[in-house]
Amino acid sequence: MARAHLGERRGRGQAAVLIVLLAVLAGVFVWKFSIVADPIRQAVQDLGLSAEEDSESGDPVSGGGYDGGLAKEGLHIADRLQRRPRPPIAKPDPSVVEERCGCALGDWCGRYEAQTPIPAKAPPLGDRQCLWGNDTTAQCNWVGVCDGMMGWCRCPAGWNGDDCSRRMRRPCSQAWRTAGFEPYQEPTDPGKWGLTLACTDYCDQDIAHCYCNETFAYGRIPADPGDRPGTPPKRPGRPIAHYCRRNTGWDGKKSDFGAVNPELLYGDKGWCVAEEPEYRCPCILDGVGGSKCEIQHEAFCPNQCNGHGECQLGFCKCHEGWWGHDCAYRTAGTPWTPGMEEGERPWLKPFVHTPAAREPAEGATRRRPLIYVYELPPMYNALMLQYRVAKDDCTHRVFNEQNESYTPFLWLYQPETGIHEMLLQSEHRTLDPEEADYFYLPVYASCAIWPVLYSNDFPYFHGGPAAQRTHGATNMFMEVQSWVRSHFPYWDRNGGRDHIVLTVHDEGSCWLPAVLRPAIVMSHWGRTDVNPPAGTGYDADTYSNEVRHPVWQPEGHLSKLGEFPCYDPSKVTYILGGRIQPENARYSRGTRQFLANISEAEGWWDKYRIHVGAGSPPGGPGDYSECMARSVFCLALMGDGYSSRFDDAVLHGCIPVIVQDGIELTWHSLLDIPAYSLRVPQADMARIPQILQAVPQEDIARMQANLAKVWRRHIWTGYRPYGEQVKAMLAERRQSAEQYAVLSQPAPLADYDPAEDDALATLMQWLYSRLDDLGAHAPPPKPGAAPKKAAKAKAAGSEEDEAAAEAEQFRLKEEGAEQGAEGGKEEGGAEEA
Ligand SMILES: *[C@@H]1O[C@H](CO)[C@@H](O)[C@H](O)[C@H]1NC(C)=O
Ligand SMILES: *[C@@H]1O[C@H](CO)[C@@H](O)[C@H](O)[C@H]1NC(C)=O
Ligand SMILES: *[C@@H]1O[C@H](CO)[C@@H](O)[C@H](O)[C@H]1NC(C)=O
Ligand SMILES: *[C@@H]1O[C@H](CO)[C@@H](O)[C@H](O)[C@H]1NC(C)=O
Numbered sequence: 001m002a003r004a005h006l007g008e009r010r011g012r013g014q015a016a017v018l019i020v021l022l023a024v025l026a027g028v029f030v031w032k033f034s035i036v037a038d039p040i041r042q043a044v045q046d047l048g049l050s051a052e053e054d055s056e057s058g059d060p061v062s063g064g065g066y067d068g069g070l071a072k073e074g075l076h077i078a079d080r081l082q083r084r085p086r087p088p089i090a091k092p093d094p095s096v097v098e099e100r101c102g103c104a105l106g107d108w109c110g111r112y113e114a115q116t117p118i119p120a121k122a123p124p125l126g127d128r129q130c131l132w133g134n135d136t137t138a139q140c141n142w143v144g145v146c147d148g149m150m151g152w153c154r155c156p157a158g159w160n161g162d163d164c165s166r167r168m169r170r171p172c173s174q175a176w177r178t179a180g181f182e183p184y185q186e187p188t189d190p191g192k193w194g195l196t197l198a199c200t201d202y203c204d205q206d207i208a209h210c211y212c213n214e215t216f217a218y219g220r221i222p223a224d225p226g227d228r229p230g231t232p233p234k235r236p237g238r239p240i241a242h243y244c245r246r247n248t249g250w251d252g253k254k255s256d257f258g259a260v261n262p263e264l265l266y267g268d269k270g271w272c273v274a275e276e277p278e279y280r281c282p283c284i285l286d287g288v289g290g291s292k293c294e295i296q297h298e299a300f301c302p303n304q305c306n307g308h309g310e311c312q313l314g315f316c317k318c319h320e321g322w323w324g325h326d327c328a329y330r331t332a333g334t335p336w337t338p339g340m341e342e343g344e345r346p347w348l349k350p351f352v353h354t355p356a357a358r359e360p361a362e363g364a365t366r367r368r369p370l371i372y373v374y375e376l377p378p379m380y381n382a383l384m385l386q387y388r389v390a391k392d393d394c395t396h397r398v399f400n401e402q403n404e405s406y407t408p409f410l411w412l413y414q415p416e417t418g419i420h421e422m423l424l425q426s427e428h429r430t431l432d433p434e435e436a437d438y439f440y441l442p443v444y445a446s447c448a449i450w451p452v453l454y455s456n457d458f459p460y461f462h463g464g465p466a467a468q469r470t471h472g473a474t475n476m477f478m479e480v481q482s483w484v485r486s487h488f489p490y491w492d493r494n495g496g497r498d499h500i501v502l503t504v505h506d507e508g509s510c511w512l513p514a515v516l517r518p519a520i521v522m523s524h525w526g527r528t529d530v531n532p533p534a535g536t537g538y539d540a541d542t543y544s545n546e547v548r549h550p551v552w553q554p555e556g557h558l559s560k561l562g563e564f565p566c567y568d569p570s571k572v573t574y575i576l577g578g579r580i581q582p583e584n585a586r587y588s589r590g591t592r593q594f595l596a597n598i599s600e601a602e603g604w605w606d607k608y609r610i611h612v613g614a615g616s617p618p619g620g621p622g623d624y625s626e627c628m629a630r631s632v633f634c635l636a637l638m639g640d641g642y643s644s645r646f647d648d649a650v651l652h653g654c655i656p657v658i659v660q661d662g663i664e665l666t667w668h669s670l671l672d673i674p675a676y677s678l679r680v681p682q683a684d685m686a687r688i689p690q691i692l693q694a695v696p697q698e699d700i701a702r703m704q705a706n707l708a709k710v711w712r713r714h715i716w717t718g719y720r721p722y723g724e725q726v727k728a729m730l731a732e733r734r735q736s737a738e739q740y741a742v743l744s745q746p747a748p749l750a751d752y753d754p755a756e757d758d759a760l761a762t763l764m765q766w767l768y769s770r771l772d773d774l775g776a777h778a779p780p781p782k783p784g785a786a787p788k789k790a791a792k793a794k795a796a797g798s799e800e801d802e803a804a805a806e807a808e809q810f811r812l813k814e815e816g817a818e819q820g821a822e823g824g825k826e827e828g829g830a831e832e833a
Helices: 001-011 040-056 094-100 136-142 262-266 303-305 346-351 384-385 417-423 444-453 469-487 587-602 603-606 624-628 647-652 680-693 695-714 720-735 759-769 786-814 818-833
Strands: 017-025 029-037 202-204 210-213 309-312 313-317 372-373 438-440 500-504 518-525 633-639 655-659
Touching: 001 094, 029 469, 303 309, 303 313, 303 346, 313 384, 346 720, 372 417, 384 444, 417 444, 417 500, 444 469, 587 603, 587 633, 587 680, 603 680, 633 647, 647 655, 647 695, 655 680, 695 759
Parallel strands: 017 518, 372 438, 438 500, 500 518, 633 655
Antiparallel strands: 017 029, 202 210, 309 313
């Protein structure tokens, strides 16, 4: 029933989908983005209904994994639903519109700046303890961190349960697993390819990391079994990481999972034996470096644990009195104090910024939208970082041995941790969900897809090698939605429409479960057809394959996806110069291969000065960035889905020529993309030279002028460390204007503020503009509502009336002053009845 209903809903309008990208500009990474906003009003109505159906027929979500113990507590919260009055959103400020809203579609732009700021508020303090016994130091079994709001523990890798007392092992295995639904069993099929967490030596079963055996001088000696949980090993030992595994088992038989001669590891000069070994294994875990893995350095955690916790491979072990994913929360009685970034660890300073955690100054104000970042179980984010194979996976920044930060260029999905961090640090963040306008779900699904699920973790997010990595990610998102819905009232309050999810993997949100479609989906791959088959060149990502299991999944996997277009971009694209992947014909749906062939065969470079391929054109100097900046047109072709080419072109002042049928680009619904780009149908690829030659000079000039208006919205310079980098780049460019004369974009501005109108600001401006359209003003779905068509027509009218009435009420209330939330609650309650 629920299923059919979901399918029906699709034709009538989805919730918003945004698009996010990442790319590289002149040696620095760049993130970008786009949005598709669709009829939102309708979605609420529909959603409300389907949410009800879902709960009638029982919880449709059957994920495994984390069972928070206190689950379901919040399921029937109808009587707790209360809406706060919201001020009506501001009208666009004409001067902002004039100066800063070039190419904006609709009337979203210029409103945010015109809003009346609201009073700042002190963050809520936690007053619950996680006591099983009365020793507060033993809370959470010494390893976890107590959530002072919920009274349960956040547990690091190796532990689980409300009090972190349950052991959660991640064993090393010898090979790729064959069983997906069934419990973990080893050994598994050695014939399968893949990254395995093989280890014939000492396996740290918290995270499945391999070390030299303790029988050797540089082997790992674990803590004594009687020591309390979390005790560090007596000797850390040298790791034998993935790329360093022996090619022979202890039994002397050839093993299938390694290549290294055991002599190099265990011989007299071996890695595990000699003080100065002749052979060195890489130190791939975050936080460990040096030529012998002997140096401890800072590891990546989002917002660096607010300076009030120890970052353990991605998990924040907060100091006494502080708690939460990034240790932003305090328990009652703990005063706000600056963190270690102001004291013993100055290198943390650029990465710690938590306005939401501070006590506000007298008379301080804030601007909406207010965003609450969910404190999800670590299973869905921090644990992925702890399970990642190498430090350069899964993050947008990493520290080196000197605790200097760098960008892991080969990690394509940087917005996953990046946007999470931006929101944790945002002035728009609130620690109090009750006052939030929006709710962000920080799920590290791309990290799960690679490397975590690829390294044998299928039991956690049921999928199985019989399925694909993306199947596991779909299940992960379903679990998260189910968890959020059963632990907090906020999903049901607005049918999920004020929730925000991010999907950054290649084919974007194509595999997002139907239950999350009501939410705002930030993605990067604007594929618009409904339920498209996977277009990937990588088998493991074929989300459209069906997977059934007689016991665990008789209804099949695809039923979870519902029927939706993905509206989402693809990935690819390692840094400089696009990859053509001639050996992988499915990659980029063949567009890159086709153009490379024909341009070569017809001599496009000599005849038209059109270059298609990796590297510079023949005899043409300059790297990727310079070539782009010097070009009038730049091809924006697909990768394995999304590619950053479009945004790269925009940032270089080069007119993008989009060759991606049925795919929308960054900020599609917010900016007038045809005003600064061209589209060529895939069928016309062979005629690209003629098409481009026919573009009139005035059109070129107009599009270039428009690029100058929009480029900032295509780059995440509102992220402070990155904004500083770009600012420095522009300053440098101003000083050497002659050298860079060919570069048309970005224009070197003297008073450049990286946070103004960048991608992050654009997102906030847009979120603000649609507050009116959110359920904060919408009526809750009524049981037994009229048939859908009628309901739809009625809803449009009544909602408007109601919005007007509510604005009036708010005005009156403001005039009556001071009642604020209290009065609002009553009114909200009455409205419900
Ligand atoms: C509680 O703490 C007191 C000392 O503060 C100790 O004597 C007592 O044994 C503890 N009780 C339990 C159940 O741990
Ligand atoms: C350590 O190595 C020896 C062989 O030298 C092996 O028998 C033993 O099982 C290993 N111990 C562990 C903990 O791996
Ligand atoms: C880097 O940070 C770690 C963890 O805070 C610290 O132990 C180490 O001494 C620092 N190294 C340097 C070179 O500052
Ligand atoms: C490109 O050319 C090669 C060899 O000439 C051919 O094998 C391949 O199929 C062509 N690819 C496309 C997409 O036309």
